[in-house]
Amino acid sequence: MDVTLTREQTEIVRQVRRFLDNESPMKYVRAMFDDQRGFSDRLWAGIAEMGWTAMRLPEEFSGLNMPFVDLCLVLEEMGRALLPGPFFSTVLLAADALVQAGTPAQKAKYLPGIAEGKIRGTLALYEPDSGADPGYVRMAAEFNGNEFVLSGTKLFVPDVQCANFIVVAARTAPACDSTKAISLFCVDLPDERVSIAPLRTMDGTRKLFAVEFRDVRVGEESVLGQLHEGWSSLRPVLQRAQVGICADSVGAAQKSMEMAADYAKIRIQFDQPIGAYQAVKHRCAQMFEAVESARSLMYWAAWAQDEADPQEAALAASSAKSYCCEVGTSVSTSAIQVLGATGFSWEHDIHLFLKRAKANEMVLGDPVYHREQVALILAG
């Protein structure tokens, strides 16, 4: 048992923070918040050069084969900086699905390009009737004897505007049990039968889209993993992505707390800094408790994805996803309160943190969904 960062891990954190301080300052985040594409090629190339798109890829596909915990440390810093762009969609969703379930040919086709920063991908999962349940997939992929024909609407697809391919979850069998009915497909973009429409979202750091599939035809070579068993392939991928989002929320909450505490030290009212009043001081202390609790839980969940048995990994992912993301929202909300009217202004950065935190809370299963997953494992 040793729940501390190694010297190498501390160095990773230092490197990421320095890079993002220089390359993705709040000025850049704000520009991308309003930008339709949402990131610059220069920054994406820099991220790839730092090796962060390759961290989890196997060595034979230009990857670095690093532990998942290390990626989460990078993601925590990205959350702290509110890094905009397709890192989440490409690295945590599309690339990880390929690593988990791809054939050697599929991996060879996409992964080296992802490592080099030349290829980006995303995942199309949610549908209009899914609600908070990422496992609710009804879109059909019918086999016509030759090809699969995909038709239907996917919602909340992240950063598809810049994706070279999209992993799509669709039904290939009528079974009620979703673990025996869903298959995954890789669809290259652009495709004239795939149309995308931007959604106008609260958080502008990750763009979301509605994606319409109109009789999109793909061959058997595009099936990712076993036919009908896409959910089994996807589950560990989603779990890791959920934990990655936790790391992002912890980083964003940490920064929110720091902004509030720094302000409480210098803002004078009634002749003393507001941080001297217990009403404010204790609010800040509670932010600290929440952030540190969330970080400990996230470390456990990150470690569990690589090292623990599948049940513990699932419990840890759902525990962390519900708690850490709620902390992200509550801490940024609390920070706005400490900052007062300033915190309510567009000019102050804190609202960007609340918006990212809220998006994190809802993506890949909301807290209620994840607590039910925990209850299912504990009590059946």
Added chain:
Amino acid sequence: MDFRLTPAQEEFGKGFTAWLEKNLPENWDTSRHNTFDSWEKEAEAHRRFNKRLFDAGYAGMHYPKEYGGQGKTLMEEVIVLETLASTCFELKIAGIITFGMAVPTIFVCGTEEQKREFISKALDGSHIWCQGFSEPNAGSDVVNVSTRAVKENGHYIVNGQKIWTSFAHIADYCILLVRTDPKAPKHKGLSYLLMDMKLPGIDVRPITQITGASEFNEVFMEDVRVPAEMLVGREGDGWRIAITTLMFERAVGDAVMGGLFVRNIRNMIHMARHMKRSGRPIIQDPVFRQQLAQAYIDVKILKSHGYRALSQLLKGGLPGPEGSISKLLWSESNQRICERALNMQGPSSQLMRGSPWAIQDGMWQHLFLRSKGNTIEAGTSEIQRNIIGERVLGLPKDISRVSRQKEI
């Protein structure tokens, strides 16, 4: 990063669990909170059980052998305490001050003679300790202690009153905070004594708490003669040593309390399978399921956070910022868990031990009430949050405290 125990530690844990199964008191029910008929019986059970632990080599795992310990690491100690907490927490309650405060303080700050005299006798169950810090006018503001100790012919003559002194009625010794220099600034005039509770002039009067039990007491001291060699550290060092004591109390709290909560959650699930609401098992109720999951998440926060803090200690570091939230974490999550368990019972939540139809013999009613003390004892939540706000986040003290400190 690794949350797993080493194979040797796993093996040690298994060995201890196997030993424990054979050595619990007769008719002990590990699935629930056991109660004792009287304090005498509880103290007796505590002493007897500690003797067994000691004889089997499971007491004070991380203390050196020359003081009666086992010369292993804090990790083995935590494994033992966690296992005990999840099977027989009640047997260790009477020793909370002994093992959480007295022994670690004597080990770090005591003289060689004090270490030899007291550590092994605490470990083998011979001595139970109580904590004489709080006074009627020194609660959260503990530096306000006014119990006087005057040195005279090789003794400290102690006069004054302590209150909320847990276990004073069964204790053999007391860690006592006294004022030896009333002219010095408040926090510099305090000293730390080890007081034999059998000395003449000590009067212990129990206080009944909201559970109906009396864990704590008032302690009146009139010309009590404490030998001068019972001073810990130097005269005037009392405040620094008291703070050290409080830090120890907080350091291993999370991991150990995590063990207790594991049992509580097992119990909640058991209750939910057997109790009904509108004729349906509560376990199927979506609101209950959310609460159960949150209780589990609370436990996992305690455990992962405790392991994080413990890792720092094992590497020789001091408890970092993560240590400062331990007390808040376990006390508030224990209250939430007890509250949820009680709420599950609906109108049955009113039924106390001994009542017809009482659930699990009213155990949750006791735990619910007892948990209300958790956010008060050993530093209130408000004091903890002052500490975090000021020492960790660097927020300023409020003006009244700043000006008072200037005065002294």
